Amino acid sequence: xxxxxxxxxxxxxxxxxxxxxxxxxxxxxxxxxxxxxxxxxxxxxxxxxxxxxxxxxxxxxxxxxxxxxxxxxxxxxxxxxxxxxxxxxxxxxxxxxxxxxxxxxxxxxxxxxxxxxxxxxxxxxxxxxxxxxxxxxxxxxxxxxxxxxxxxxxxxxxxxxxxxxxxxxxxxxxxxxxxxxxxxxxxxxxxxxxxxxxxxxxxxxxxxxxxxxxxxxxxxxxxxxxxxxxxxxxxxxxxxxxxxxxxxxxxxxxxxxxxxxxxxxxxxxxxx
Amino acid sequence: xxxxxxxxxxxxxxxxxxxxxxxxxxxxxxxxxxxxxxxxxxxxxxxxxxxxxxxxxxxxxxxxxxxxxxxxxxxxxxxxxxxxxxxxxxxxxxxxxxxxxxxxxxxxxxxxxxxxxxxxxxxxxxxxxxxxxxxxxxxxxxxxxxxxxxxxxxxxxxxxxxxxxxxxxxxxxxxxxxxxxxxxxxxxxxxxxxxxxxxxxxxxxxxxxxxxxxxxxxxxxxxxxxxxxxxxxxxxxxxxxxxxxxxxxxxxxxxxxxxxxxxxxxxxxxxxxxxxxxxxxxxxxxxxxxxxxxxxxxxxxxxxxxxxxxxxxxxxxxxxxxxxxxxxxxxxxxxxxxxxxx
Numbered sequence: 001x002x003x004x005x006x007x008x009x010x011x012x013x014x015x016x017x018x019x020x021x022x023x024x025x026x027x028x029x030x031x032x033x034x035x036x037x038x039x040x041x042x043x044x045x046x047x048x049x050x051x052x053x054x055x056x057x058x059x060x061x062x063x064x065x066x067x068x069x070x071x072x073x074x075x076x077x078x079x080x081x082x083x084x085x086x087x088x089x090x091x092x093x094x095x096x097x098x099x100x101x102x103x104x105x106x107x108x109x110x111x112x113x114x115x116x117x118x119x120x121x122x123x124x125x126x127x128x129x130x131x132x133x134x135x136x137x138x139x140x141x142x143x144x145x146x147x148x149x150x151x152x153x154x155x156x157x158x159x160x161x162x163x164x165x166x167x168x169x170x171x172x173x174x175x176x177x178x179x180x181x182x183x184x185x186x187x188x189x190x191x192x193x194x195x196x197x198x199x200x201x202x203x204x205x206x207x208x209x210x211x212x213x214x215x216x217x218x219x220x221x222x223x224x225x226x227x228x229x230x231x232x233x234x235x236x237x238x239x240x241x242x243x244x245x246x247x248x249x250x251x252x253x254x255x256x257x258x259x260x261x262x263x264x265x266x267x268x269x270x271x272x
Numbered sequence: 273x274x275x276x277x278x279x280x281x282x283x284x285x286x287x288x289x290x291x292x293x294x295x296x297x298x299x300x301x302x303x304x305x306x307x308x309x310x311x312x313x314x315x316x317x318x319x320x321x322x323x324x325x326x327x328x329x330x331x332x333x334x335x336x337x338x339x340x341x342x343x344x345x346x347x348x349x350x351x352x353x354x355x356x357x358x359x360x361x362x363x364x365x366x367x368x369x370x371x372x373x374x375x376x377x378x379x380x381x382x383x384x385x386x387x388x389x390x391x392x393x394x395x396x397x398x399x400x401x402x403x404x405x406x407x408x409x410x411x412x413x414x415x416x417x418x419x420x421x422x423x424x425x426x427x428x429x430x431x432x433x434x435x436x437x438x439x440x441x442x443x444x445x446x447x448x449x450x451x452x453x454x455x456x457x458x459x460x461x462x463x464x465x466x467x468x469x470x471x472x473x474x475x476x477x478x479x480x481x482x483x484x485x486x487x488x489x490x491x492x493x494x495x496x497x498x499x500x501x502x503x504x505x506x507x508x509x510x511x512x513x514x515x516x517x518x519x520x521x522x523x524x525x526x527x528x529x530x531x532x533x534x535x536x537x538x539x540x541x542x543x544x545x546x547x548x549x550x551x552x553x554x555x556x557x558x559x560x561x562x563x564x565x566x567x568x569x570x571x572x573x574x575x576x577x578x579x580x581x582x583x584x585x586x587x588x589x590x591x592x593x594x595x596x597x598x599x600x601x602x603x604x605x606x607x608x609x610x611x612x613x614x
Contacts, residue, residue: 168356171323174343175350176370176425186373190360 037245062228066207069146077154107212137219150203280329291485304472307482349422364402370425432464559602
């Protein structure tokens with residue numbers, strides 16, 4: 001392991017050492033403990049604990065809702081980030097701080113507020129009931145909560161990239177005869193592509209791990225609106241530590257594979 | 273095509289970027305917009321391209337008003353100062369862009385577009401770069417790509433914003449000659465912005481000198497140099513020697529230079545006399561000029577004189593007899609151009 005070229009910045013050995021120590025202590029060590037735990041069940045025990053219908057349903061809901069929420073957050077976040085960067089309007093500073101609120105708010109508070117809003121008698125829920133749409137205590141509620149917590153990640157990732165987008169490229173497209181839609185599609189979006197993917201990954205990762213805001217609005221019906229993190233907590237409360245760890249590792253591995261794929265895709269995007 | 277600009281006005285906040293600017297550019301001309309930074313050159317280019325809008329005034333191309341024509345329908349090629357290439361596209365795709373975005377009915381076939389892009393890149397002398405990305409090529413090559421991209425749409429008018437600004441001196445010199453030649457071969461009508469007077473005088477058919485959003489003078493390079501209409505143009509183009517004088521009864525007199533009086537049509541009052549260093553003659557002394565130094569290196573000897581309280585540089589003709597440092601000499605200012613100081 002060595003630097004390809006001599007760098008003007010000294011201290012490669014020291015900084016790499018610190019980085020590795022830090023990653024080991026904070027990330028790898030707890031993860032290793034997690035990964036080691038389930039083996040006391042034996043391979044078949046792990047397999048059995050993970051293929052319970054209730055577990056599969058929870059994993060499907062967690063990853064499905066997180067992916068869908070991320071997919072919704074990407075265009076939504078792009079729109080918000082674009083408006084915040086490109087336009088000046090009264091109340092912009094205020095709107096800018098509001099975007100970060102889901103990050104600062106204790107997730108339980110967010111969950112309770114969302115539940116109050118979307119419950120059949122809540123402000124929004126009451127409007128949706130006549131349409132036959134139930135949000136609170138259904139998988140749709142999970143989706144709403146995950147959109148709420150994931151949005152700031154996408155917006156904050158996109159903003160600096162939109163700031164850096166050269167405005168003259170868009171102007172050049174216009175002088176070359178491109179319509180606004182063509183400019184957006186052929187010039188702006190390709191330049192944002194890698195960041196949109198990264199935003200998707202961040203929102204997805206956040207969504208898979210989200211607990212506090214979801215459990216209040218989800219209703220937590222086994223097989224229907226129960227998310228994987230909740231199931232882990234339930235197993236912990238039943239003192240089934242190995243089973244909880246098995247589910248934890250499964251979530252971890254799935255997330256890792258998905259993020260790795262997104263990372264790959266992003267790199268290919270950036271190259272082409 | 274021909275371009276006609278009439279009384280364009282535009283303000284950015286309190287400052288006028290265009291202040292009643294009028295200009296007409298006939299078909300086939302290569303016109304330079306020359307002026308100090310902040311004089312409105314780039315704004316003018318952007319207004320013509322349709323990227324900015326004047327508050328009043330008219331823009332006509334071949335007699336057709338551009339008032340309600342958006343940038344994408346003007347058919348004007350604009351080469352940006354920093355090229356504005358699309359970073360995620362290859363050079364060939366960059367050049368093809370203007371053809372690919374055409375409505376289906378007007379769009380050439382994919383093969384025809386590719387052929388056209390390659391043909392333009394060959395014309396620019398960078399055919400081998402077609403599959404590279406903008407970040408993989410040099411500044412001068414990017415300049416050519418930007419030009420090829422602008423030319424792909426067969427623009428009626430080509431606008432270039434400081435086309436050589438970001439290039440080193442040698443590349444710049446070659447590109448100048450090449451661009452001028454390209455303009456002539458392709459029968460283009462071009463306007464280019466520069467703050468480099470040599471560039472403007474060397475390349476352009478005519479040069480428009482801008483100051484504070486107005487055109488001070490539009491003329492051929494030689495007339496601009498020989499007959500500047502005011503002191504600003506005189507001093508902006510080439511070395512100038514400036515002497516204060518007073519005009520009364522149709523003659524200009526200098527404060528500390530007795531025996532010199534120059535007939536002028538200038539209005540009575542304080543005035544400025546401007547000369548090029550080689551237009552000042554040295555007369556046998558004694559006289560008002562005091563020789564401070566003599567530099568005889570180079571084709572024309574350069575003399576520094578103390579005259580009327582200031583240091584004045586004079587270029588003597590080749591082979592002229594050199595004065596001695598410390599000598600007192602007379603000066604011939606008869607070729608001075610007199611401008612009213614108001």
